Amino acid sequence: MMALNSSKTAKLASMKFPIRLPFMKKVLPAILWICLGGLGIAIAGALFYLYSAQSNASGKRTIKTLGDSVVISFDASDVPHIKANSATDAIFALGYVHATERSWQMEINRRLASGRLSEILGKDTVPIDRFIRTLGIKHAAEKQFDRYPVRTKRLLQAYADGVNAGNAQLGWALPVEYLLTGSKPGYWSASDSVAWMLMMAFDLGGNWHKELQRLELSQFLSTKQVWEVVEPYTQDDPVSNVDFSKMYRDLGVFNPNPGPTESSFKKKLPSTELANFDAPGGKDGLGSNNWAIAGKLTESGKPLLANDPHLGLSVPAAWYMAHLEAPGLNVIGASLPGVPAIILGHTDKLAWSFTNTGPDVQDLYIEQLDPKHPGMYRGPDGPLPFQVRQETIDIKGAPSLRFLVKETRHGPVISDAYARAHRAIDTEHFALALRWTAVDVQNQSIVGLLEMNQANDTESFKKALRKNYAPMQNVVMADSEGNILYQAAGVAPKRVLHQGLYGVAPAPGWDKQYDWTAYIPFEQLPSSTNPEQGWLATANQKIVADNDPNPLTGDWESPARYDRIVQLIKSKSVHDFAFMKKMQADTLSLGVMPLMDLFKASTPTHQLGPQVREITANFDGNMKMDSQAALIFNAWEDQLTQLLFSRLGYLFTENYGPRNFTIPLTRLIQNPNSPWCDNPNTEKIESCLDASNQAYDLALAQLSEQFGDKPKNWEWGKAHIALSEHRPFSKIPFLGAFFNLSQPFPGDGFTINVGRLEHLKAENPYETKQAPSLRTIYDLSNLENSVFIYQSGQSGWVQSKLYRNMSPLWANNEYLPLQMKPETISRKLELNPK
Secondary structure, eight states: OOOOOHHHHHHHHHOOOTTHHHHHHHHHHHHHHHHHHHHHHHHHHHHHHHHHOOSSOOEEEEETTOSSOEEEEEETTOOEEEEOSSHHHHHHHHHHHHHHHHHHHHHHHHHHHHTOTHHHHOGGGHHHHHHHHHHTHHHHHHHHHHTSOHHHHHHHHHHHHHHHHHHHHTTTOOOHHHHHHTOOOOOOOHHHHHHHHHHHHHHTOOHHHHHHHHHHHTTTSOHHHHHHHSOOSSTTSOSOOOOHHHHHHHHTOBOSOOOSSHHHHHHTSOTTTOOOOOOSSOOTTOEEEEEEEOGGGBSSSSOEEEEEEEEEOBSSOSOEEEEEEETTEEEEEEEOTTSSSEEEEEOSSEEEEEEEOOOOOEEEEEEEBOTTOTTEEEETTEEEEOEEEEEEEEETTEEEEEEEEEEOSSOBBGGGTOHHHHHHBOTTTEEEEEEEGGGSTTOOHHHHHHHHHTOOSHHHHHHHHTTOOSSOEEEEEEETTSOEEEEEESOOBOOOTTSTTTTSSOEETTOGGGSOOOBOOGGGSOEEESOTTSEEEESSOOOSOTTOSOOOOSOOOOSHHHHHHHHHHHTOSSBOHHHHHHHHTOOBOGGGGGGHHHHHHOOOOSTTHHHHHHHHTTOOSBOOTTOHHHHHHHHHHHHHHHHHHGGGTHHHHTTBTTBOOHHHHHHHTTSTTOGGGSOTTSSSOOOHHHHHHHHHHHHHHHHHHHHOSOGGGOOHHHHOEEEEBOTTTTTSTTHHHHHOEEEEOOOOTTSSSOOEEOGGGSSSTTOEEEEESOEEEEETTOGGGOEEEOSSOSOOOTTSGGGTTTHHHHHTTOOEEOOSSOSOEEEEEEEEEO
């Protein structure tokens, strides 16, 4: 094309084209009408979707897989009261309601437990799928289901039929998550319920994470130093005397080129092969509180029972309240969508509650490979072949991934599927395998749950508890006769104090001394009935005496919450229902008390220092939402923790969040001149007070940047936000804000009203995703007075007001009634056989 000269270009630029104005006059209205028409169609489509969506079902439904008619009445809190003529139909109806109210939650949970997220979410979830496939969750569930009693199989199948019928009734207007991911509800099988129970057990049984962390630290620290970071429960008396750090070095276990940082390591590994994601479990604060007060200490003369399980905050919540009534069955409480039972609740005569016992039921084993024969590993008496199976992960928008899963006599090799494990060891010569009780073929925990739901007294209830396998739970019960009881229920390997590694760190897999030999008999597990003191309480604290022959674990949680519960119980001679609520709302943190002297002795040089010291002068550790001192203290503790432990590099940053470092920090500063307080990058030898002063200045700089330069406006509730995350849209811009729920929240990782901090795992270090996932209080003088609350709502449909209606009530420790005979019924749904 000939180029235009400059004069022609100028002339063209100055010319007016009269055709443009009439043309635009004609086109613009058309464009406007098209846009308005498109908007109108979109609005009409959205309205038609909202009208068609079965998010608040009522009326009558005909279902061919149902045995007899079932009436489901929803009370004012949207709790379904399922009345059936048989337990089978009641369980079917529970599955139906779970599907109609929580369909997407169940679909994502089914895919998670089966390692099939990537089919609808793409390559980002491949590492999770590969890890779950390696664990063999669904394979174990199918084998366990095959051994279930016939009656239980029928109930599990009835539940699965109910789920599939409920999903089918949704029609085309599915929950919006299906539309966004281009998917639809999959088939729910009876073994999917067993698989989801295994996932809950894995989430609550994270001891293997601490074992792996001690192995990682042993690359750079002595055993004594490792114990200072991942502390023993008893500081001066670790449960194992083995110098495991030296043992690993002598064996040549470690990766000779581990890489200096996490980021450099990630670059070496394709995401479809290995990735450093957060595996389930292994987080501090995964526990709960429960306590029962006997009638001799209550206003009514009958027991009071309280429970608040601490799980990760999700939306919709992990729990779904329901009432099942059929011949031989009358139970109300919290169910888990995916499991055909009431997990926590009461019958017409007794109530029960759970907290996590936290036994060591997971051990890592270092398996030695034969480089010349890659299909073999070293056994106690010579080489053994791996058991191998092939897995295929179908990936949305990408080719399928095929890989081999290897198993040893201890369990699956996780170092092929988890980057942290892969990074720590020399994978040319070693592998890490996981032994875990829950995948035993003998596990029939759902049998126990179903029998608990039909127990008519404490004896039959304890008999049902014998069948609980995993996770092991501290069960506190109370009945209308006035009894209060405690029972630890589940299986755990027998261990001997100070013998071998005691499960605290990975063991050589070829040495028989580290093999499990037996499980602790049920009769030898801790229990108590009507103690003289008149109360029972558990909060994941050590529940066995020092001389107990079955010590369960060497990694007990801090006793801070338990100690505070005991303080409050002993503070009154007579207790009432209102005081139980007050206890669940308590925010005094005993866990931080040992840090208080150093905090108050510190003198920041920051210009806001004088104002801040005045504000914090009388701070007593109460983490109230309106407390400025609580925010300042937590910012100081955060900075001090980073100063002392950041020298560990990625081994600190990867763990600070899932793990709370308050206990090792507390123990290290007991020595004012601890070497951990010295900054290795300066010539001066700093004391812990020097480090504390520096941390104070850093904290004030960070707070003033985040919240302004007026400390009187700094409040704990403005920073400490409880975030309930949606899967999988929680971190997607706009969608996350649409689906997630957030509330200002009090407490910290050691308060009864717990709110563990995320630290380096979130942009806001004071954010909490670990808090009471449910609160319940039962009045055994009249169980109709019982109450509950959790952080979202009954509905899983994001457009429903019942998706989020409980959130502000939960944050402010308010409750809803939990009644078998509710005063108000908001809607009814009748299911009839075809």
